[in-house]
Amino acid sequence: MGRRTKLGLQLAVVATIGLVVLLLGWRLVGIDRGRHIPSDIAQGKRPATPDFVLPRLDQEGMLQLSSLRGTTVILNFWASWCAPCRDEASVLQAAWKRYEAENVVVLGINTEDLSGDARDFIERFGLTYPNVRDVDGRTPIDFGLSAVPETYVVNAQGRLVHHVLGPVEEDDVAAGLELAAHSSSASPKAAGP
Amino acid sequence: MKQLVALALLGCLLALIAASPLRASELNPTLEELEAEVMCPTCEAPLNRSHAPAADRIRAFITSRIERGDSKTEIKEQLVLEFGERVLASPSRSGVNTILWALPLVGIVGAGFLVYLLIRRSYRARAVRAALSGDGLDPTLERRIDDELSRFDRS
Numbered sequence: 001m002g003r004r005t006k007l008g009l010q011l012a013v014v015a016t017i018g019l020v021v022l023l024l025g026w027r028l029v030g031i032d033r034g035r036h037i038p039s040d041i042a043q044g045k046r047p048a049t050p051d052f053v054l055p056r057l058d059q060e061g062m063l064q065l066s067s068l069r070g071t072t073v074i075l076n077f078w079a080s081w082c083a084p085c086r087d088e089a090s091v092l093q094a095a096w097k098r099y100e101a102e103n104v105v106v107l108g109i110n111t112e113d114l115s116g117d118a119r120d121f122i123e124r125f126g127l128t129y130p131n132v133r134d135v136d137g138r139t140p141i142d143f144g145l146s147a148v149p150e151t152y153v154v155n156a157q158g159r160l161v162h163h164v165l166g167p168v169e170e171d172d173v174a175a176g177l178e179l180a181a182h183s184s185s186a187s188p189k190a191a192g193p
Numbered sequence: 194m195k196q197l198v199a200l201a202l203l204g205c206l207l208a209l210i211a212a213s214p215l216r217a218s219e220l221n222p223t224l225e226e227l228e229a230e231v232m233c234p235t236c237e238a239p240l241n242r243s244h245a246p247a248a249d250r251i252r253a254f255i256t257s258r259i260e261r262g263d264s265k266t267e268i269k270e271q272l273v274l275e276f277g278e279r280v281l282a283s284p285s286r287s288g289v290n291t292i293l294w295a296l297p298l299v300g301i302v303g304a305g306f307l308v309y310l311l312i313r314r315s316y317r318a319r320a321v322r323a324a325l326s327g328d329g330l331d332p333t334l335e336r337r338i339d340d341e342l343s344r345f346d347r348s
Contacts, residue, residue, distance in 0.1 A: 009310075013303065020296070081246035112234045112247055114254055114275055136277035137234060 034144035038163050041152075046159035046183060049075075049152075050142035054132035057110055057118055063132050065107075066158065072099075072180040073154040074106045074173065077145055079113040080121035085149045088167035089125040095173045096129040103156075104177060107132065111140050111148065155180040222265035227255050230282050231272060239282050251280075 040047045053064045065073070076092055078085040096106040108131035110118040115133060122131060134140060143152065146165070153162035153176030161183045162176035218226060225241070231251065233243035240248050251272070258268045272280045284293055 009306075013307075016296075016299065016303070079247065081250050083246075112276070114250055117250060135275065137279060 034142045037144040037160060038146075038165070041160055041163045046155070046161055049154045049158050049160050050139070052132075052134075052139050052142070054109070054134055054139065057108075057115070057131040057133045058122060058127075063107075063130060065154075068105055068107070068154075069158050070103075070156050072104045072156055072177060072184075074104065074176065075109065075143075075152040075154060076106065076168065077109045077111055077140060077143070077148050077150045078121075079111060079148045080117040081113065082148045084167040085121075086125070088149055088151075088169075089121075089127060091168055091170055091173065092129065093125065093127055094170070099177065105130070109134055109139060111145075112137065151176075153177065153180050156184045159183065219265050222259060222268065224252065224255055224259065227259075227265065227268060228252065230269070231255070232280050232282050234276050234280060 034050060037047050037050075049065065051064065051066045053062050055062055065075075074092070074095060076088075078088075092106050092108070095104075099106075106129040108122075108127065108129060110121075110131060111134040113133075118131075118133065121127075143150075149167055151164040151168040151172070152160050155161050161179040162172075164172045164176070228241035229239055231240050232238065233240055233245050233248035233251065235247045236243050236245050240251060254272075255268060258271065263271075269281065278284060
């Protein structure tokens, strides 16, 4: 075997191993990318809200989260098969009705669910606030979601100020909105870009 | 020639025999088959190993599609529309996924080639050692070399 062939072969082996390691690393980093968000919020930081463009579930078209900049957003991750999500549906609907006029939007993100089941859920609980659908599971990873239901409150500047793990209650909504209002008027204590 | 034709016919027959259960499974899939080929999105395990509520809903969905007469491919395509590619236990063989399917093959071929090179190298080294020590040379070859050398000397 010629010296050049040998060198080429060795390079090919090294390049293949490098590619496999790179792919694995990329996959591991991707899985973890939003994990810091809940702990950042718990420490009083205000991480930037990961943006998304997702298809509407309650009507045709797409919705981009950043298009809601300037409003306070109660972001609720849910699935129709999740029992606590049924418990909190009425609380979120009531919050939407109560705060709609105060520049507050409740936005549901349906995830890990069948679209037919999700639409039945919306109809069954009479939800009138906007709902989008995550298909590939990326948005929950971006937000560091561990299970459904989970709720985040985004202030008018697009910063995450409050996080509720499990079913949301009226007190959680009130606390989140207060934090959003306070953080919007106070100097930003932002974390990350 | 006749043997070749017979072999080709036998090959076609065997291929047909092997393909018929696959075709039956494609047209009339069972829940058990699909449970092994579809992942539960919440627990990242195949459906047949998951009792999560999401897995139960997917099982119900598959059952309703089988009752409607959908093929295996149609059911899988619908599930990919609902959950993305991650719902499939084996990635599809298109796009970037081709790399995933090709890499093991490339690895096996590469490893085979490396083994071949190592064996060849070891044989060569052994032959060189034998030639240098002067023993172990094939008597026929030795006789031939002597003949050639004497012929060379004569000329």
